[in-house]
Amino acid sequence: MRAPPGRSGALLPSAVAGPGRFVVDLDRFQGPMDLLLHLIREQDIDIFDIPIARITDQFLAAIQEIHPEELDSAGEFLEMAATLVRIKAQMLLPRPPDEEEEDPRAELVRRLLEYEQIREISQRLEAAESQRARRFPKGYVPPRPKPPLEESPLETTWEEVYEAALGVEVPDPKAREHQVTRRGVAMEEKVELILKMLPERGRVEFSELLRPWKEKLHGVMTFLAGLELARRRTLRLRQVQPFSELWLYWRGEGGAGSTGDEAQDRAAMPEEEGDR
Amino acid sequence: MRPEQIVEAVLFSSDAPLRAEEIARADESLDEDVVERAIQRLQGEYQEDERAFEVAEVAEGFQLLTRPEFASYLERFDTVPRPSRLSGPALETLAIIAYRQPIGRMEVEYIRGVSSSGVIRTLQDRGLVEVVGRAEGLGRPLLYGTTPRFLEHFGFQSLADLPRTEELSVVLRDRAPLTADQEAPVDPDQEELNLEGSEESDPQ
Numbered sequence: 001m002r003a004p005p006g007r008s009g010a011l012l013p014s015a016v017a018g019p020g021r022f023v024v025d026l027d028r029f030q031g032p033m034d035l036l037l038h039l040i041r042e043q044d045i046d047i048f049d050i051p052i053a054r055i056t057d058q059f060l061a062a063i064q065e066i067h068p069e070e071l072d073s074a075g076e077f078l079e080m081a082a083t084l085v086r087i088k089a090q091m092l093l094p095r096p097p098d099e100e101e102e103d104p105r106a107e108l109v110r111r112l113l114e115y116e117q118i119r120e121i122s123q124r125l126e127a128a129e130s131q132r133a134r135r136f137p138k139g140y141v142p143p144r145p146k147p148p149l150e151e152s153p154l155e156t157t158w159e160e161v162y163e164a165a166l167g168v169e170v171p172d173p174k175a176r177e178h179q180v181t182r183r184g185v186a187m188e189e190k191v192e193l194i195l196k197m198l199p200e201r202g203r204v205e206f207s208e209l210l211r212p213w214k215e216k217l218h219g220v221m222t223f224l225a226g227l228e229l230a231r232r233r234t235l236r237l238r239q240v241q242p243f244s245e246l247w248l249y250w251r252g253e254g255g256a257g258s259t260g261d262e263a264q265d266r267a268a269m270p271e272e273e274g275d276r
Numbered sequence: 277m278r279p280e281q282i283v284e285a286v287l288f289s290s291d292a293p294l295r296a297e298e299i300a301r302a303d304e305s306l307d308e309d310v311v312e313r314a315i316q317r318l319q320g321e322y323q324e325d326e327r328a329f330e331v332a333e334v335a336e337g338f339q340l341l342t343r344p345e346f347a348s349y350l351e352r353f354d355t356v357p358r359p360s361r362l363s364g365p366a367l368e369t370l371a372i373i374a375y376r377q378p379i380g381r382m383e384v385e386y387i388r389g390v391s392s393s394g395v396i397r398t399l400q401d402r403g404l405v406e407v408v409g410r411a412e413g414l415g416r417p418l419l420y421g422t423t424p425r426f427l428e429h430f431g432f433q434s435l436a437d438l439p440r441t442e443e444l445s446v447v448l449r450d451r452a453p454l455t456a457d458q459e460a461p462v463d464p465d466q467e468e469l470n471l472e473g474s475e476e477s478d479p480q
Contacts, residue, residue: 030365031390076390114387117444121375122367124439125430129361132431134347135332138291138340 032080033115035062040112047112050105052091056084083108185217190225198235198250206246279306279314280321287318293337293428335427336434362429369395370404374426374438378408378419396420404429 029035039058040047063077090104190209197204209222226248229235236249283306286299296315300306306314315338319331332341342350362370369392372384384392399405400420408421427434 030368031388033387033389080389111387111389115389117441118368118371118375118387120444121371121439122364124444125367125371125374126362128430128432129367131344132429133361134344135341135431136347136350138288 032059032077033111034119035059035077036080036084037112037116037119047109050109052084052088052105056081056088059084185215185221187221187224187228190218190222191229193222194225194229194235194248198248199252201250203247203249206248209248277303279303279310280317282306283311283314284318287331287338287340290339293332293334293339293424295337299338332431333433334431335424337424365390365392365395366399370399370422370426373399373405373420374422374435375441377421378411379421380411380417380419382417384420 029038036055036059039045039055039062040050045051045055060081063074063081087104087108095101193209194204197209206222206226210219213219226235226237226246229248230237233251236251238247238249239245282302283299286294286302296308296311299311300308315331321327322330328346329340329342331338334341365388368388369384372387373379373396376383381393381396384396396405400407403423403425405420405426406423407418409419410416411419422435426432427437432438
């Protein structure tokens with residue numbers, strides 16, 4: 001299949017787009033269908049016999065105004081341009097009269113008519129909307145009293161502004177840097193602490209172990225130590241329900257038989273910082 | 277209590293349309309028929325008394341609304357809820373969904389020629405359209421339809437209140453066949469434009 005003569009030239013939007021060059025403000029249009037319909041209706045063109053070459057040129061000329069930053073909508077216009085050019089090319093191809101083939105414009109015409117109908121419907125909807133807006137339901141919504149800005153006098157003095165400015169702490173840029181520090185609390189310390197208290201007391205509250213410290217890290221490390229000792233079967237962790245107090249029970253050195261207390265550990269998880 | 281009084285009390289206390297069967301829940305003595313007859317009598321009474329409000333039939337239900345001729349008085353008050361108006365693209369998209377429901381986003385975009393997912397989402401957020409199902413076929417795309425809130429917004433009693441396509445100035449059946457061999461013009465009795473099969477020839 002060979003492109004018919006004249007095809008390549010017609011692809012380019014001519015600077016002077018033939019007779020009746022149209023200047024259109026693209027912002028006015030909701031999309032390529034809107035623009036195309038406008039071109040056709042403005043010029044009183046028979047929609048069933050669209051002079052496709054002329055319309056294509058006008059369409060291409062119009063969309064040249066699209067700014068590159070509006071690429072999103074440009075794509076839609078370009079797609080239509082491609083459709084138009086394709087139809088134009090098909091029109092130029094000789095069609096055997098006996099062949100059962102649709103006019104290349106048929107689908108476009110269907111779309112245009114459909115779009116035009118939808119547009120008319122949306123105008124009707126708009127009319128219905130404004131009719132409806134004239135009828136009010138019950139259901140007053142008392143507005144929040146909001147004093148208009150211009151009515152409240154500006155009472156701030158310069159001194160107050162100055163003071164506020166002095167109070168602003170300039171954030172230290174270094175403070176925002178993420179720093180990796182060594183673990184300041186060793187788990188072994190906590191293990192020792194537990195082992196010191198537990199054998200004589202029999203049981204101890206988790207929160208009691210944390211009492212002397214504020215840092216979260218102590219809580220974390222104590223919890224880890226508790227888990228470790230539970231693993232070693234030195235103690236048992238008990239918690240009645242999630243977020244309630246966690247208790248450590250002494251089981252004695254070596255631990256007397258497994259009682260499946262590992263499950264308790266899992267229940268204890270949320271306790272980690274519960275009391276902090 | 278007379279049924280009219282009960283119905284009136286229920287309507288008065290509601291700020292959204294109520295269907296007859298919902299109103300009937302107010303009392304054992306009521307059923308749908310009784311409610312509807314009571315509403316007719318109320319409508320008659322209000323009209324006779326030249327009341328500023330009426331029982332409007334909206335969204336397959338009933339609602340007390342002021343009559344349109346009082347709008348100019350009410351609009352002076354900030355306290356009166358003012359319904360917001362829809363934008364052009366929103367109306368266009370809504371029109372397509374209303375007439376073609378259930379319809380997928382791709383078809384809406386094909387008709388409008390522009391991307392419509394944002395508009396559809398806005399309409400969904402405002403409760404005017406909703407997902408009503410999924411289409412067969414690749415990806416099983418979502419299908420959209422209108423909601424009772426849509427009827428309410430436009431003051432329609434039901435979807436049958438939408439402008440009928442044969443009333444519109446642009447009707448597809450008016451077109452002359454483009455060529456003799458083209459598919460038959462759309463049947464005049466067929467309300468919807470024929471979109472079927474159009475996707476195949478879509479250049480994209």
